[in-house]
Amino acid sequence: MGLTKPATDGDLESALAEAVGRYDAEALRQRFEDDDRFIVLDDFLPGRVVEALVYDVECTRDDINRNYVPRQKKGGSVSRFALDRIGSGAAGIYGSAVMRHFIETIVGESVEDCPVDDPHTYALYHYSEPGDHIGWHFDTSFYRGRRYTLLLGLVSNESCVLECELHKRDTRRVNERRAYRLAPGSLALFDGDRLWHRVTPLGEHDGERVILTMEMVTDPTMNPWRRLISKVKDSVAYFGFRDSFRPGRRGEAGGSPLLRGDP
Numbered sequence: 668m669g670l671t672k673p674a675t676d677g678d679l680e681s682a683l684a685e686a687v688g689r690y691d692a693e694a695l696r697q698r699f700e701d702d703d704r705f706i707v708l709d710d711f712l713p714g715r716v717v718e719a720l721v722y723d724v725e726c727t728r729d730d731i732n733r734n735y736v737p738r739q740k741k742g743g744s745v746s747r748f749a750l751d752r753i754g755s756g757a758a759g760i761y762g763s764a765v766m767r768h769f770i771e772t773i774v775g776e777s778v779e780d781c782p783v784d785d786p787h788t789y790a791l792y793h794y795s796e797p798g799d800h801i802g803w804h805f806d807t808s809f810y811r812g813r814r815y816t817l818l819l820g821l822v823s824n825e826s827c828v829l830e831c832e833l834h835k836r837d838t839r840r841v842n843e844r845r846a847y848r849l850a851p852g853s854l855a856l857f858d859g860d861r862l863w864h865r866v867t868p869l870g871e872h873d874g875e876r877v878i879l880t881m882e883m884v885t886d887p888t889m890n891p892w893r894r895l896i897s898k899v900k901d902s903v904a905y906f907g908f909r910d911s912f913r914p915g916r917r918g919e920a921g922g923s924p925l926l927r928g929d930p
């Protein structure tokens with residue numbers, strides 16, 4: 668695979684401006700609401716941005732934390748801290764003003780960064796071994812406000828499919844089942860407390876699937892007891908103890924430029 672080193676912060680921002688400029692964000696906002704606060708955009712990211720992020724995937728393979736929760740999930744995760752250590756472009760996308768405006772227009776409200784100690788702020792999810800999956804769930808927020816999940820497809824396969832049921836919590840509407848492969852460059856955005864979803868198991872002879880996930884919140888505060896529950900859950904199901912209970916440090920917030928050192 669030909670790996671591409673990233674360009675500069677300015678190049679990333681212009682690439683993202685090019686991406687969002689192809690859409691009528693107000694029209695997407697209506698589509699988002701009509702579809703139970705969920706939207707998928709195929710071919711969203713320009714190819715050069717996808718290539719830079721796939722480069723980050725390769726640079727963080729030693730940081731993958733494998734996890735297994737019986738009957739619920741099996742897979743690998745790479746936290747924001749590992750992505751920050753290599754200067755990943757994920758931070759640049761998360762902190763991008765043009766992306767944030769695009770997202771806020773679609774969801775219809777202002778959103779904020781997650782706290783610096785949240786390993787989910789941006790992270791990679793790997794589905795790389797047979798049976799890797801995540802069962803049906805909501806992305807239930809432990810924060811006081813709403814939490815939006817943004818998924819960017821980086822590496823896709825045939826068997827790991829994002830399946831979702833729209834209107835699950837609306838008793839007046841009939842549930843609607845949908846399925847998406849999330850090919851490289853595609854975007855999914857949803858209100859985590861509304862979308863009932865899962866990722867189907869990786870088959871025996873299929874390749875891996877890698878997703879870049881990001882979270883934005885309307886209120887970044889959390890009850891201390893819920894924070895502890897959240898960290899225990901992250902430790903077991905995603906990132907391991909070290910990254911889940913890692914204290915945040917000043918200057919680690921998203922938005923760092925897409926300037927990569929040699930990892």
Ligand SMILES: [Fe+2]
Pocket residue numbers: 804805806864
């Ligand atoms: Fe989820």
